[in-house]
Amino acid sequence: MLTFSQRMGLVDVRKTIQTDDLDQATRNALWNLIAPFFRECAGYCSIYVDIWSELYNETSDTRPIAAGRYDEDERHFYAFYKNKIVKGAWNECMDLIEFLSQMCFRDKWCVELCKRGFYDKVPPAPEAYNNVFEKFMVGYRIVNGLIVQITTSEEKESIEKAITKSSSAVAEQMSKALRFLSDRKKPDYSKSVDCSISAVESQCRILLNDPNPTLGKALKLLEDKGVPLHGSLKDGFVKLYGFTSNADGIRHAGVNPSNVDFDLAKFMLVSCSAFVNYLQSKGM
Numbered sequence: 001m002l003t004f005s006q007r008m009g010l011v012d013v014r015k016t017i018q019t020d021d022l023d024q025a026t027r028n029a030l031w032n033l034i035a036p037f038f039r040e041c042a043g044y045c046s047i048y049v050d051i052w053s054e055l056y057n058e059t060s061d062t063r064p065i066a067a068g069r070y071d072e073d074e075r076h077f078y079a080f081y082k083n084k085i086v087k088g089a090w091n092e093c094m095d096l097i098e099f100l101s102q103m104c105f106r107d108k109w110c111v112e113l114c115k116r117g118f119y120d121k122v123p124p125a126p127e128a129y130n131n132v133f134e135k136f137m138v139g140y141r142i143v144n145g146l147i148v149q150i151t152t153s154e155e156k157e158s159i160e161k162a163i164t165k166s167s168s169a170v171a172e173q174m175s176k177a178l179r180f181l182s183d184r185k186k187p188d189y190s191k192s193v194d195c196s197i198s199a200v201e202s203q204c205r206i207l208l209n210d211p212n213p214t215l216g217k218a219l220k221l222l223e224d225k226g227v228p229l230h231g232s233l234k235d236g237f238v239k240l241y242g243f244t245s246n247a248d249g250i251r252h253a254g255v256n257p258s259n260v261d262f263d264l265a266k267f268m269l270v271s272c273s274a275f276v277n278y279l280q281s282k283g284m
Contacts, residue, residue, distance in 0.1 A: 017151060019139040022090040026136040030097060031085045033124045033132065038078055041123070047103060048077035055099045091184065094140070098147045101126045130156070144175060148182040149262065155270045162199065162273035167206055170276060173199035177272075181265050189265035196265075196272035197244050200237065203276045215241040227282050237275060240268070 018026065041047075052063040063077070085093050100123070126142040130153075133140055140147050141156040144163050150156050163174045177195035180188040197215065204218035205211050213221060216238040223229045 017137050017139040019149065020090070022093060022138065023136070024086075026132065026138060027086050027093060029132045029136065030093070030129065031082060033128050034085065034097075034100065035082070037123050038081065047100070048074070048081070050103055051081065051096065051099060052077075054103075055095060094147055094184075097129055098142070098145075100124070101129060101142050102145045143182075144178060146178060146182040148178060149266065150270075158270060158277060159273045162276045165280065166199075166203065166276060169202045169206065170199050173202055174269075174273060174276070177265075177269050181262070181269055187262070187265075189260040189262060192265040193260055193268045194244060196268040197241055200272050200275050200279070201241070203279050207279060222279075227279070240271075 022030075038047075049060060049063060052058050053060055081096065084096050126145070130141050132138070134153070139149055139151045141150045141153075142148075143150065143156050143159050148156075148159075150159075159174065159178060163171050163178070166174065173195045177192045177199065180192035180195065201215040201218065204215060204222060205213065207227070208218060208221055208225075210218075210221075219229060219234050219238065223234065
């Protein structure tokens with residue numbers, strides 16, 4: 001909801017999606033999510049040390065401490081990581097959030113104590129971060145534990161459903177496609193596209209109970225068995241499969257990776273996840 005000042009045009013209203021930076025309001029909102037957990041539970045869960053050694057790959061004896069006093073040590077960690085979120089490079093802020101969204105729930109001992117009421121706060125759920133991203137027009141969402149450049153809840157939900165509600169073969173392909181797309185240090189968009197279309201092929205084979213047919217043949221067999229497939233929809237995925245498989249396609253070693261960019265890989269991931277979900281809902 002817009003504030004009075006925003007409605008009156010006295011302060012700016014954000015109109016653009018944040019993709020290569022985070023403004024101060026966003027950073028403050030993210031820290032407000034994390035701070036209660038850091039104050040109440042992080043010391044008991046060893047989260048501070050885990051971040052230092054696993055995320056930053058630093059040695060344990062160089063972590064921010066003060067005079068060996070435990071309470072001082074905790075305060076120094078708190079201040080150090082607050083600075084990363086509130087003032088640090090935007091990508092380091094996102095690295096820390098992604099790590100927390102995975103690590104907090106991996107530490108089952110800590111989570112169980114929080115659930116039993118031993119502490120007042122629990123680790124922020126990924127959806128809490130996503131709510132901040134949506135409110136402040138950040139062009140990323142946490143999907144299956146990874147921060148991905150996705151801007152709508154519909155895209156996020158489609159990918160999550162294709163991963164969590166599918167068989168292991170399909171879920172594995174979709175998860176790989178997501179990882180290749182979201183790797184901020186070394187993304188592999190061509191492999192992401194390959195895994196996305198392979199997930200559709202795997203879903204078709206599962207419905208047919210036949211491990212052999214390629215996607216085009218599998219879609220025809222599903223149609224013959226009564227699965228409703230609009231002709232244009234079927235032809236579209238057959239052509240997409242052909243794009244990935246022909247002499248210049250994604251699956252061949254000679255393909256130039258520069259021909260496949262983020263936008264294409266994201267389109268394939270979202271489209272293929274939606275088609276997997278559709279096939280599941282219409283399957284025999």
